Amino acid sequence: MLSNKDNDDLPQEDFNSDIIKFPPELENSISEILQTNDLIDNNDFIPIEYINQMLPNEYALASIDETTKRLQYKMRQLEGEIQEHTRLQTNGGQQGYEEVAEAKKAIEELFKRIRQIKEKATQSEIMVQEITQDIKSLDFAKRHLTTSITALKRLQMLVTAVDQLKVMAKMKQYKETSQLLQAVLQLASYFKSYKSIKQIAELSISIATFQNELKKQIFEDFESSFALEGSLSNQSALLGDACLVIDIMGQDVKNNLINWYCEKQLGEYKRIFRGSEEIASLDNTSRRYAWIKRVLKTYDEVHADIFPLHWNVSEVLCIRFCELTGEDLVKSLSRAKNELDVKNLLKNLQLTLEFENQLVKRFAYMEKPLHTENTSLKYNFNKSISIAFEPYLGLYIDAEDKNMAEIISTYRMEAVPDDDNSTSVLQSSIDLFLYYKETLVNCSKLSTRKPFYDLCIVFSKWLRTYANEVLIGKLPKEERRAMTRDELKLICLILNTADYCYNTIPQLEDKLKEKVHEEYKDKINLDFERDCFLKGIETCYEPALTTMTKISWNNLESVGDQSEYVTLFHNNLTRCVVSVHKDITNNRYFRSFCDKFVESFVSKIINNLSKCKPISEVGAEQARK
Known part of the structure; x- marks a missing residue:
């Protein structure tokens, strides 16, 4: 391996x-x-x-x-x-x-x-x-051929309709004329883009010329049908059909006819009420309204069938009447301003307000706005004529001022009620605010602008007078003596009345602001007048203070029992405070009374001690008892 x-x-x-x-x-x-x-x-x-x-x-x-x-x-x-x-x-x-x-x-x-x-x-x-x-190419040619054929057909229809229109207009068959005219105008609008073609341009000019002639013919029919004073002959059916033609011609032509009719109806009014200063005077104001009421009655019974409802002819007629009447009254009032009587002024103003209210009710059903040459909004008949009286309502305010002066004068002499537990305030205060309420309602019907604001100033003036001269004027005169039970009861009655006025004035202020025009709303303020009803009383302990200054505080040799002036303080204050608490209905006033009393008492005691100098040590001990 x-x-x-x-x-x-x-x-x-x-x-x-x-x-x-x-x-x-x-x-x-x-x-x-x-x-x-x-x-x-x-x-x-x-x-x-x-x-x-x-x-x-x-x-x-x-x-x-x-x-x-x-x-x-x-x-x-x-x-x-x-x-x-x-x-x-x-x-x-x-x-x-x-x-x-x-x-x-x-x-x-x-x-x-x-x-x-x-x-x-x-x-x-x-x-x-x-x-x-x-x-x-074939489709394009087909489409143009169809357009051409359609244009030719419509052109043929237009020419035929124009010929028939002229025949119907000449025969004054205005119902058929209105239908044909509407068809002609619709067909003519189709050829607006073809006006460069000579024949189409000539046809358009021919239609416009015919419309002017037709308008002139219809106006001549109206002229011949109405007499000089505005009465109508027996051609209402013909004129009613003619209005159908005018309606198709456009708003301007319609306004011209309405204005002509109004001028025709008001011609007699101008001749009567502008021909003489005597007839145009303020005393004949009622005749003016009676005249237009007769005209409106005639319109409702005879003329209303002529004009279409949506033309609002009767309303335009009343607008023109109000404008003319307002101008006339301004001149009449200006001529008579040095001789105006408040009673006559208010009488005619009231008649005018009633007439305006009738017009407001008459045209309240109309929901569509007006379309006239001068206005495109629904007309407001409220104050349409009566505004002419506003510069002269100072006479009415002056009259109310004098009337209130007389009322306040009677309040100064008002007797104090007997010992009746059911009466906690002076009856005059209740009557005063009721009168104010009634007066401001009446004035608001006449005007809510400067005259109403002037009335608010008058109210403020007499509220201050009532507080300073009526209520405070009834208080017992300041004397260095103890007050009686009746005097304390009167003081409490005055305080209760002042409290009632103090709490009622804000309600009055709210009512005034509710009625017055927006322009003057922020100027109304009655806070100062409320403060006039917050006065106090502090005389019941003056006798004790006087007794206190008469003691020789520097020569006392020994400290004795309770001082005489302290006993006076105790007796008078107990009696006064118990009485005040019993008779003042508003606990807030009683608490305020106690607070102010203690503040005043401490201040006067300190001032009184400075008058008692010199004070020995024994005297100081005695002053404490």
């Missing part, structure tokens, strides 16, 4: 010179292909290990010759296999080259056929395009 040492002694080139080394990947692939169990074919074949395996010990050396013969046989067998594989590989290579050449030839043939197919497809596409081009 060969050892590693023996292996080292042998020339390595003898074992390795004939061994061919392949990469590991190739060796593994070869092993998988051969699939042999022979150790010689193993990738990890080691000659020395193989020899040791065959000759494991010294006893095996005896058969070395036999082993050698077996190895030689194996070598010859391997050489034969190598030669056979080499021969087969050589013959197989030549055959492979021939197969590759045949494959290349087949591929070339295939490419040649593909080119031929592509050329034929191109030719087919060109042929199809030529065929479809002819079809497209």
Whole structure:
């Protein structure tokens, strides 16, 4: 057996010179292909290990010759296999080259056929395009031919309709005329893009000229049907059909006819109420509204059948009347401003407000907006005429101011109620706020702008007067004496009344802001007037303070019993506080009274002590008792 040492002694080139080394990947692939169990074919074949395996010990050396013969046989067998594989590989290579050449030839043939197919497809596409081009041309020609035929048919219809329209218009068959006119205008709109053609342009001009003539003819029919004063002859059916034609002519033509009608109806109004200053005076305001009511009655009974409902002719008529009347009243009021009587002013203003309300109710059913030459929104009849009176409502505010002055004067003389537990506030305060409520409601109907704001200022003025002159004026005069039970009861009644006014004023302020115009809302504030009702009283302990200053505090020799002024303090304060607590209805006021009383009492005691100087040590001890 060969050892590693023996292996080292042998020339390595003898074992390795004939061994061919392949990469590991190739060796593994070869092993998988051969699939042999022979150790010689193993990738990890080691000659020395193989020899040791065959000759494991010294006893095996005896058969070395036999082993050698077996190895030689194996070598010859391997050489034969190598030669056979080499021969087969050589013959197989030549055959492979021939197969590759045949494959290349087949591929070339295939490419040649593909080119031929592509050329034929191109030719087919060109042929199809030529065929479809002819079809497209035919289809285009067909479509234009259809359009041309349609245009010719419509042109023929338009010419025929225009001829019939002229005949119907000449015969004043306005219902048929309206239908034909609508058809003509629709057909004419189709030829707007053909106006470059001379015949079409001439036909369009002819239609426009005819419309003007037809409009003139219808207006002449209206002129001849209405008398100078606006009364109607017996042609309402004809004029009603004519309005159908006007409706088709467009909004401008319709507005012209409506305005003509309104001017016709209001012509007499202008002649009557603008012809004389006496008739146009404020005293004849009621006659104005009576006149337009007669006109509206005539419209409802006779003229309403002429005009379509959606024209809103009666509403436009009333708008024009309100505009004229407002202008007239502004002039009348300006001429009579130095002679205006508040009673007459309010009377005519009330008549105007009632008339405006009637108009609002009359046209409340109309939901569609107006479309006139001056407005595109629904007209607001509220304040449409009465606004002319607003600059002169200062007379009304002045009258209310004088009236309140008289009322406050009576409140100053108001008798204090007897000892009645059911009465906690002065009746005048309740009456005052009821009067305010009624007055502001009445004023808001007349105006919510500056006159109403001026009324708010008047309210503020008399609230302050009521607080300072009525309530405080009823308080007992400040005298250095103890208050009687009746005086304390009166004071508590005044406090309760002030509390009622203080709590009611915010409600009044909210009501005023609710009614007043947005322009003046932020200017209304009654906080100062509320504060006027927060006055206090502190006279019940004045006699005790006077007694305190009369004592000679520096000459006292000994400390005695409770001082006389302390007894006075105790008796008066007990009586006053108990009485106040009994008669003041609002506990918040009683707590406030106690807080303010203690604050005032401490301050006056300190001031009073400074008047008693000098004070001896004995006097200081006595002052504490």
